[in-house]
Amino acid sequence: MNSRVLVCIPTYCESENIARLIEEIFSLQIPGLEILIADDASPDNTATIAENMRDRYPSLTVLKRKPPYGRGAAGRELFVYAQKNNFDAVIEMDADFSHDPKAILQLLKALENSDLVIGSRFVQGGSDAERPKGRQILTRWANFYARFLLRISVQDTNSGYRAWSQKALEALEPQTLRAQGPAIVHEALFRAARKKIKIQEIPIRFVDRKLGFSKLNLGKLAYGYFWILRLAVLGK
Numbered sequence: 001m002n003s004r005v006l007v008c009i010p011t012y013c014e015s016e017n018i019a020r021l022i023e024e025i026f027s028l029q030i031p032g033l034e035i036l037i038a039d040d041a042s043p044d045n046t047a048t049i050a051e052n053m054r055d056r057y058p059s060l061t062v063l064k065r066k067p068p069y070g071r072g073a074a075g076r077e078l079f080v081y082a083q084k085n086n087f088d089a090v091i092e093m094d095a096d097f098s099h100d101p102k103a104i105l106q107l108l109k110a111l112e113n114s115d116l117v118i119g120s121r122f123v124q125g126g127s128d129a130e131r132p133k134g135r136q137i138l139t140r141w142a143n144f145y146a147r148f149l150l151r152i153s154v155q156d157t158n159s160g161y162r163a164w165s166q167k168a169l170e171a172l173e174p175q176t177l178r179a180q181g182p183a184i185v186h187e188a189l190f191r192a193a194r195k196k197i198k199i200q201e202i203p204i205r206f207v208d209r210k211l212g213f214s215k216l217n218l219g220k221l222a223y224g225y226f227w228i229l230r231l232a233v234l235g236k
């Protein structure tokens with residue numbers, strides 16, 4: 001088992017999810033586990049709710065981010081923090097329970113013999129059956145597009161539920177990540193794939209969020225497609 005584990009969670013308006021998520025992760029009782037939240041001044045007080053739990057959970061850190069805001073910038077800050085503080089394993093996950101916290105155990109187990117482990121909907125045993133058909137199709141199409149353009153043989157290129165070893169994080173050079181928005185997921189995967197580190201996918205059951213709202217919109221989606229094309233053309 002890895003000795004120091006950092007669970008990284010970007011948040012924007014997750015007040016209905018964040019407290020239970022923190023509780024569920026710490027209840028896994030993983031030795032040496034810390035949680036880092038990167039919040040973008042959520043008007044629903046997500047950061048304050050999390051900060052108020054620090055008395056109970058000293059291994060919880062809340063980054064109240066400054067502009068520029070966005071999923072990409074928050075993701076970069078999380079990775080940079082993780083690398084600077086020399087964690088042995090770093091988990092990325094969403095705050096909305098689409099990613100079952102219990103799967104952290106499987107991700108860490110698989111990380112014992114690889115450098116990057118992806119929680120995948122599209123390998124045997126994985127699923128994405130619960131979300132509205134439209135969202136499922138959107139994900140499938142984006143996945144096809146990214147796999148084709150970026151020439152990555154990973155089944156679920158859109159998954160933001162992943163575990164990185166310290167070696168993989170170093171290869172990632174997180175301070176130079178540039179994508180804004182959710183495309184940071186692809187940018188990080190593209191870099192990892194080119195560095196030839198050992199990547200493994202394990203099945204996850206991805207479910208729709210029950211509380212709060214999705215921050216994905218047409219603008220972010222279009223930017224994501226553009227960014228993937230840019231990565232494919234420029235190679236970085």
Ligand SMILES: Nc1nc2c(ncn2[C@@H]2O[C@H](COP(=O)(O)OP(=O)(O)O)[C@@H](O)[C@H]2O)c(=O)[nH]1
Pocket residue numbers: 009010011012013014038039040069070071074093094095096098209213214215216
């Ligand atoms: N810090 C930060 N987190 C964000 C931002 N946008 C989304 N997130 C978080 O990123 C994760 C995925 O976002 P979500 O809205 O569920 O996207 P979807 O799963 O594609 O519908 C969640 O934990 C969000 O709270 C943002 O602008 N800043």
Ligand SMILES: [Mg+2]
Pocket residue numbers: 094096098209214
């Ligand atoms: Mg979500």
